[in-house]
Amino acid sequence: xxxxxxxxxxxxxxxxxxxxxxxxxxxxxxxxxxxxxxxxxxxxxxxxxxxxxxxxxxxxxxxxxxxxxxxxxxxxxxxxxxxxxxxxxxxxxxxxxxxxxxxxxxxxxxxxxxxxxxxxxxxxxxxxxxxxxxxxxxxxxxxxxxxxx
Amino acid sequence: xxxxxxxxxxxxxxxxxxxxxxxxxxxxxxxxxxxxxxxxxxxxxxxxxxxxxxxxxxxxxxxxxxxxxxxxxxxxxxxxxxxxxxxxxxxxxxxxxxxxxxxxxxxxxxxxxxxxxxxxxxxxxxxxxxxxxxxxxxxxxxxxxxxxxxxxxxxxxxxxxxxxxxxxxxxxxxxxxxxxxxxxxxxxxxxxxxxxxxxxxxxxxxxxxxxxxxxxxxxxxxxxxxxxxxxxxxxxxxxxxxxxxxxxxxxxxxxxxxxxxxxxxxxxxxxxxxxxxxxxxxxxxxxxxxxxxxxxxxxxxxxxxxxxxxxxxxxxxxxxxxxxxxxxxxxxxxxxxxxxxxxxxxxxxxxxxxxxxxxxxxxxxxxxxxxxxxxxxxxxxxxxxxxxxxxxxxxxxxxx
Numbered sequence: 001x002x003x004x005x006x007x008x009x010x011x012x013x014x015x016x017x018x019x020x021x022x023x024x025x026x027x028x029x030x031x032x033x034x035x036x037x038x039x040x041x042x043x044x045x046x047x048x049x050x051x052x053x054x055x056x057x058x059x060x061x062x063x064x065x066x067x068x069x070x071x072x073x074x075x076x077x078x079x080x081x082x083x084x085x086x087x088x089x090x091x092x093x094x095x096x097x098x099x100x101x102x103x104x105x106x107x108x109x110x111x112x113x114x115x116x117x118x119x120x121x122x123x124x125x126x127x128x129x130x131x132x133x134x135x136x137x138x139x140x141x142x143x144x145x146x147x148x149x
Numbered sequence: 150x151x152x153x154x155x156x157x158x159x160x161x162x163x164x165x166x167x168x169x170x171x172x173x174x175x176x177x178x179x180x181x182x183x184x185x186x187x188x189x190x191x192x193x194x195x196x197x198x199x200x201x202x203x204x205x206x207x208x209x210x211x212x213x214x215x216x217x218x219x220x221x222x223x224x225x226x227x228x229x230x231x232x233x234x235x236x237x238x239x240x241x242x243x244x245x246x247x248x249x250x251x252x253x254x255x256x257x258x259x260x261x262x263x264x265x266x267x268x269x270x271x272x273x274x275x276x277x278x279x280x281x282x283x284x285x286x287x288x289x290x291x292x293x294x295x296x297x298x299x300x301x302x303x304x305x306x307x308x309x310x311x312x313x314x315x316x317x318x319x320x321x322x323x324x325x326x327x328x329x330x331x332x333x334x335x336x337x338x339x340x341x342x343x344x345x346x347x348x349x350x351x352x353x354x355x356x357x358x359x360x361x362x363x364x365x366x367x368x369x370x371x372x373x374x375x376x377x378x379x380x381x382x383x384x385x386x387x388x389x390x391x392x393x394x395x396x397x398x399x400x401x402x403x404x405x406x407x408x409x410x411x412x413x414x415x416x417x418x419x420x421x422x423x424x425x426x427x428x429x430x431x432x433x434x435x436x437x438x439x440x441x442x443x444x445x446x447x448x449x450x451x452x453x454x455x456x457x458x459x460x461x462x463x464x465x466x467x468x469x470x471x472x473x474x475x476x477x478x479x480x481x482x483x484x485x486x487x488x489x490x491x492x493x494x495x496x497x498x499x500x501x502x503x504x505x506x507x508x509x510x511x512x513x514x515x516x517x518x519x520x521x522x523x524x525x526x527x528x529x530x531x532x533x534x535x536x537x538x539x540x541x542x543x544x545x546x547x548x549x
Binding site for chain 2: 028126149
């Protein structure tokens with residue numbers, strides 16, 4: 001019995017780290033994204049928000065649900081977080097809704113997108129358009145100044 | 150009883166041994182964690198030192214080009230560089246070769262008037278950013294480099310794809326105007342981890358073999374101890390035997406003991422009347438009774454032969470007579486004990502005891518024993534069930 005416990009201790013110590021590495025992979029990035037996106041929405045509207053993410057799977061929705069309400073119909077949403085501006089134009093009219101994108105090029109060419117959150121060089125990047133903030137009459141706290149272009 | 154003492158000692162040794170193993174494992178765990186950390190750092194340092202040196206050279210080259218092109222005292226150098234597309238291309242040519250499988254990104258950033266970092270040049274194959282695009286610096290070192298004006302290594306704990314970033318200042322008029330940054334991918338760390346793991350496995354293997362040797366050695370010790378124990382323990386009564394006495398007399402300090410010789414009275418009659426099996430049982434029971442009354446960690450009981458026992462009573466320095474309280478207790482208990490001889494029949498047993506109060510005065514154990522044996526002889530001769538003390542005091546207990 002002692003030998004089995006000893007072998008288990010040694011084995012778990014030797015092989016343990018690699019499993020932890022695999023389990024944590026990709027988990028934090030989505031959590032950080034959900035946290036940032038929902039915080040921008042909450043700070044812009046000054047209240048809890050409902051977020052709509054087109055084509056989101058259950059895992060992604062559950063991650064977002066830790067920080068905000070997630071809705072399945074874009075009409076019920078306060079904030080739309082989309083990777084594609086085509087979606088915003090065709091399927092969901094963004095009146096009275098904050099639209100954030102995960103695509104920098106889309107953000108640049110679509111005036112309806114307030115800001116962008118994307119990963120570049122393994123780092124999170126946030127850019128919010130100051131011009132569009134004025135257009136949508138949105139105000140954000142001073143702490144956002146470094147992200148406003 | 151000697152067997153109990155043995156078990157007690159054995160448990161002690163096993164506890165010590167287990168303690169040793171646990172301590173060794175804890176030290177091994179702490180040691181390997183520290184070793185792993187140190188090895189990781191050292192290997193990382195060795196494997197990145199050359200790249201860092203090349204990076205420093207590249208930054209130095211770019212500084213030289215700036216000085217060559219704009220002189221050494223231009224106060225508007227940053228704006229001029231930002232507008233100079235030809236210079237951008239030249240810088241790209243300088244910093245491109247540093248990209249390898251392990252160096253994922255290579256780029257130059259600057260700080261604008263709002264202290265926001267922006268890209269000047271980015272030669273990365275993926276995630277390539279445009280001139281002036283914002284770069285969200287992820288740690289304070291990006292600002293620190295403006296003060297210390299020296300290269301900085303950033304170890305990434307929260308970025309999974311990158312292991313370290315190496316920032317080199319591009320100086321102009323002894324001020325940092327741009328930062329040349331390279332990001333090392335985690336591939337390097339994974340390669341290093343594989344090497345460290347290999348070393349760890351080797352270390353574990355060595356320690357495991359060492360532990361096996363220690364375990365085998367300990368098992369051998371215990372086995373030897375058990376063999377010795379069985380050699381020295383009388384099979385019938387489970388007390389030490391004559392063989393043990395031969396060893397014991399070599400190292401015993403007679404100064405510390407009172408020597409008693411105990412003999413069961415009329416034991417031959419028990420054997421003759423009830424048979425040897427009953428005789429053996431009586432012997433066992435008497436031995437148990439003696440053991441019950443002696444001081445387990447101080448006194449030593451030896452079956453000298455037949456129905457005769459040799460008892461070493463540890464001296465009580467305060468009172469010689471209190472040492473003999475063991476004999477008192479034994480006699481009292483014997484008086485109230487009956488021994489089964491089968492068929493619901495019980496008999497009383499008496500003991501004759503010869504005591505040598507000063508065995509140390511004899512030249513050796515044999516002489517000391519002879520005097521105790523003479524006292525025993527006197528006890529037998531004077532009617533049995535008696536204690537005779539050599540040399541001067543007659544201490545007699547009668548069992549009737």
